[in-house]
Amino acid sequence: MKTFxxxxxxxxxxxxxxxxxxxxxxxxxxxxxxxxxxxFAPRQTGKTTFFQxxxxxxxxxxxxxxxxxxxxxxxxxxxxxxxxxxxxEDLRERIAHxxxxxxxxxxxxxxxxxxxxxxxxxxxMIRFFQHVSNCH
Numbered sequence: 001m002k003t004f005x006x007x008x009x010x011x012x013x014x015x016x017x018x019x020x021x022x023x024x025x026x027x028x029x030x031x032x033x034x035x036x037x038x039x040f041a042p043r044q045t046g047k048t049t050f051f052q053x054x055x056x057x058x059x060x061x062x063x064x065x066x067x068x069x070x071x072x073x074x075x076x077x078x079x080x081x082x083x084x085x086x087x088x089e090d091l092r093e094r095i096a097h098x099x100x101x102x103x104x105x106x107x108x109x110x111x112x113x114x115x116x117x118x119x120x121x122x123x124x125m126i127r128f129f130q131h132v133s134n135c136h
Contacts, residue, residue: 009049020050027054028061063102066132068094080121088119088128095132110135 005015027050030037039047055067070090075083092114099106106114113135119125 007044009052010046017049018046020046020053023050024054024057028058031058031065032062066098068098070094084119084121084125087125088117091119091128107135 002014002016005011010017027037029035031054039051041047052069055069058065058067068091070087075086078086095106095114113131117128117131119128
């Protein structure tokens with residue numbers, strides 16, 4: 001029996017969901033054309049669920065996309081050193097999660113890069129993502 005979800009991401013198998021076909025299509029087009037994205041709405045209105053559905057659809061349409069989902073709420077009160085240290089670890093975990101979800105195995109060179117890469121500031125973060133983009 002389906003219910004109305006009132007918190008967290010909802011599941012189409014368990015919860016009633018409003019179809020957002022046009023919005024999902026627009027989101028995917030914006031990603032494909034390199035446009036900026038903003039999802040702005042009050043709490044508990046489906047932003048996370050929408051975002052997760054959109055990323056799943058994007059990857060289903062084109063498996064070369066490798067979205068990395070991060071939640072920055074935990075970083076709110078940390079200093080920059082802790083921010084970058086934890087960001088690097090969260091990125092490693094989410095990248096590994098994506099490979100498992102896809103049923104694929106990263107190359108040894110990519111695993112070594114992830115194990116040794118340091119993100120200490122915005123510039124090293126840019127280099128990290130450039131390397132990830134070229135390697136995965």
